[in-house]
Amino acid sequence: MKATTAQTCWVRPCTRIWLLLMALSYVTYLVGVSAIEGLWAALLVLGFAVLKGQLIGDFYMGLRWVRGPWRWVIVLWLVIPGALITTAFLLAARGSG
Amino acid sequence: MQYKSQAVAKPYFIAAIGLFVGQILFGLIIGLQYVVGDFLFPEIPFNVGRMVHTNLLIVWLLFGFMGAAYYMVPEESERELVAPWLAHLMFWIFLVAGALTVLGYLMVPYAKLAELTQNTVLPTMGREFLEQPTITKIGIVIVALAFLFNVGLTVLMGRKTVVNLVLLLGLLGLAVFFLFSFYNPDNLVLDKYYWWWVVHLWVEGVWELILGSILAFVLIKTTGVDREVIEKWLYVIIAMTLITGIIGTGHHYYWIGTPEYWQWWGSIFSAMEPIPFFMMTVFAFNMVNRRRRNHPNKAAMLWALGTAVMAFLGAGVWGFLHTLAPVNYYTHGTQITAAHGHMAFYGAYVMINLTIISYAMPLLRGRKAANSERSQVLEMWSFWLMTVAMVFITLFLTGAGVLQVWLQRYTATPQPFMAVQDQIALFYWLREIAGVVFLAGLVTYIASFFVGSKEPEAAAEGASATA
Amino acid sequence: MTYALASAVAPRRYPPGDLAIWIFILAELSVFAAFFAAYAFGRLGQVELFNAYQQTLDRRSALINTLALITGSYFVVRATAAIREDDSRGCFDWLLAALGMGTLFVVLKSAEYAHHLGEGIHLGTNRFYMFYLSLTFFHFMHVLMGMVILAAVALKARRGGYSAAEHTGVETGGAYWHMVDLVWLILFPLVYVMR
Numbered sequence: 107m108k109a110t111t112a113q114t115c116w117v118r119p120c121t122r123i124w125l126l127l128m129a130l131s132y133v134t135y136l137v138g139v140s141a142i143e144g145l146w147a148a149l150l151v152l153g154f155a156v157l158k159g160q161l162i163g164d165f166y167m168g169l170r171w172v173r174g175p176w177r178w179v180i181v182l183w184l185v186i187p188g189a190l191i192t193t194a195f196l197l198a199a200r201g202s203g
Numbered sequence: 204m205q206y207k208s209q210a211v212a213k214p215y216f217i218a219a220i221g222l223f224v225g226q227i228l229f230g231l232i233i234g235l236q237y238v239v240g241d242f243l244f245p246e247i248p249f250n251v252g253r254m255v256h257t258n259l260l261i262v263w264l265l266f267g268f269m270g271a272a273y274y275m276v277p278e279e280s281e282r283e284l285v286a287p288w289l290a291h292l293m294f295w296i297f298l299v300a301g302a303l304t305v306l307g308y309l310m311v312p313y314a315k316l317a318e319l320t321q322n323t324v325l326p327t328m329g330r331e332f333l334e335q336p337t338i339t340k341i342g343i344v345i346v347a348l349a350f351l352f353n354v355g356l357t358v359l360m361g362r363k364t365v366v367n368l369v370l371l372l373g374l375l376g377l378a379v380f381f382l383f384s385f386y387n388p389d390n391l392v393l394d395k396y397y398w399w400w401v402v403h404l405w406v407e408g409v410w411e412l413i414l415g416s417i418l419a420f421v422l423i424k425t426t427g428v429d430r431e432v433i434e435k436w437l438y439v440i441i442a443m444t445l446i447t448g449i450i451g452t453g454h455h456y457y458w459i460g461t462p463e464y465w466q467w468w469g470s471i472f473s474a475m476e477p478i479p480f481f482m483m484t485v486f487a488f489n490m491v492n493r494r495r496r497n498h499p500n501k502a503a504m505l506w507a508l509g510t511a512v513m514a515f516l517g518a519g520v521w522g523f524l525h526t527l528a529p530v531n532y533y534t535h536g537t538q539i540t541a542a543h544g545h546m547a548f549y550g551a552y553v554m555i556n557l558t559i560i561s562y563a564m565p566l567l568r569g570r571k572a573a574n575s576e577r578s579q580v581l582e583m584w585s586f587w588l589m590t591v592a593m594v595f596i597t598l599f600l601t602g603a604g605v606l607q608v609w610l611q612r613y614t615a616t617p618q619p620f621m622a623v624q625d626q627i628a629l630f631y632w633l634r635e636i637a638g639v640v641f642l643a644g645l646v647t648y649i650a651s652f653f654v655g656s657k658e659p660e661a662a663a664e665g666a667s668a669t670a
Numbered sequence: 671m672t673y674a675l676a677s678a679v680a681p682r683r684y685p686p687g688d689l690a691i692w693i694f695i696l697a698e699l700s701v702f703a704a705f706f707a708a709y710a711f712g713r714l715g716q717v718e719l720f721n722a723y724q725q726t727l728d729r730r731s732a733l734i735n736t737l738a739l740i741t742g743s744y745f746v747v748r749a750t751a752a753i754r755e756d757d758s759r760g761c762f763d764w765l766l767a768a769l770g771m772g773t774l775f776v777v778l779k780s781a782e783y784a785h786h787l788g789e790g791i792h793l794g795t796n797r798f799y800m801f802y803l804s805l806t807f808f809h810f811m812h813v814l815m816g817m818v819i820l821a822a823v824a825l826k827a828r829r830g831g832y833s834a835a836e837h838t839g840v841e842t843g844g845a846y847w848h849m850v851d852l853v854w855l856i857l858f859p860l861v862y863v864m865r
Contacts, residue, residue, distance in 0.1 A: 124744040135733040138863035148864035187703040194710030
């Protein structure tokens, strides 16, 4: 592809991020269709999701280069619901365990 | 006042205030009847008093909205109203129809009123807030159509501002959803389902558009902040309103016989309904902070800021308190509901009407920008009296509600309704006292139209005050 | 990853695109977050049921949909990069490709729904299906909205309406699309996989 200017220097990294996102999604799928049981698998998959979300927020939505409160909006959106979901699944596992 | 036809707003505002007084008097009557059960019985039974109280509220707010639109639209569209004579005609039709309806409630047993007004031809009577005879409802539709024609055509033929368009959209929605009051299914579940298409989609939907546009208008005029900034905020606020409020209707569908998923949809979406009100508060204070001028109408600015805060507290916070299905399971139909209802209606819709009246009336009465210092001080006193009184009404009703929920529903040994009512009577007495203070505030408010009306206008801050 | 290059992009106080869209994004994300949390806690009472009916979902379609949305986001990033180099035509092409990915999602999701509805599944069938249908349907609506926005931006790009100096519209539309992707990235593992 043609040479990039300083402003678009992050295109190549974004291609790598795309590949990483695809890979993590495929692993998530594999966990889904396999016979793997256990809370750890669910939380691992959730962890992947949070990581993927962070990549999108930082690099695709451009928050990586933002200073100030807006930098953290996606992080918070991933962490807080993520924590709630984790709590709920922990409680579920403890209840039926 | 920039356009002559804005003057048609004046009778609407005067009628609004007059009906407001009626509403409060009846509020005091039924408030007393909570604790002195046979007060004014059988002349004004509780159910009749309540009908008058709620119907007067809605009608005066409608008069206020129409007055607001007649004032705002010519100025925003930068042209005269298309048919001022029609506005005058509709004023009298609406006022007379409203008065006759209220008299009908008071003078004649309700069933007899239904018979007299041929309710059987198209039955629409007998539902809360929609007690009006069918012929009154038809009258309301005619008045609304004429009104929409008038302001709509004016906007279409003039400058289309965001304020104008949002106001018009809200008013159009108001008219369209009112049509559902004519749909009266036999099935009780459907009956209640569609009832909320009038009530919820009004007060938690299109009325918020009206509220937002009036607030934006007053802020543009009094702060001098760039129109683009204010209009962008308005867009975001109404978008949030619609996103949360439309499916948020589901918070009325928890227990009426609709499918269970409404308990989830209603809870999730309605939990977000405070957001637009929070935004309105941030918006109002932000604009005032960034103002480029010190407008002499301090009272109007106080009403504007107060509206945002009280609407957020009454509609947003108090609404949130009982919106989630697991909570609502216990609080449904209790004094918690009444607490929220009073502060929400007052904070959002009473106050926005008083805001626009505060801004526009001086101009309609010939002032350049604002009333005299004396008038404004009295008006601001009335703001505080009414607002603080309403806060106390709400707190007392909340107390009553919490106790009621506990005794009547939550404990292991629930008590019957009337036994619990006896035990929360103290809160009702306190509420009534607060209600009297509210009335004092309203009297002060009316006085502010007369006291100081001969004195010179208040000057903007920083300018030398005239003697 | 060469972060040294990344620092060549000047830091800013506000995210790219119109601030108003970011307020929308926050609002939409909040609603979905509440819904996700409701799903997770709503599952508590009926874990067996949720696990069982989760097995009836088409995970392969969901994977392809995930890959489609991620790729769509990637294409949007390439489109933004293109317009930053004043390449209107390139921008349009990449956005068209993103729309293609969106179309793939819509087709696959519709097929999934057709299958479920054909089996008589609806919002009242059970709590799992209620959440599955609600969450994916709300998301589906947002995919459609995102496609409308991208189409509008693409058309304007094709007409030369954007430049390297002024392309806020592309960033704005792009931000909304990324949000749609973001929501699905949580939805897919949560509803289709986690048990």
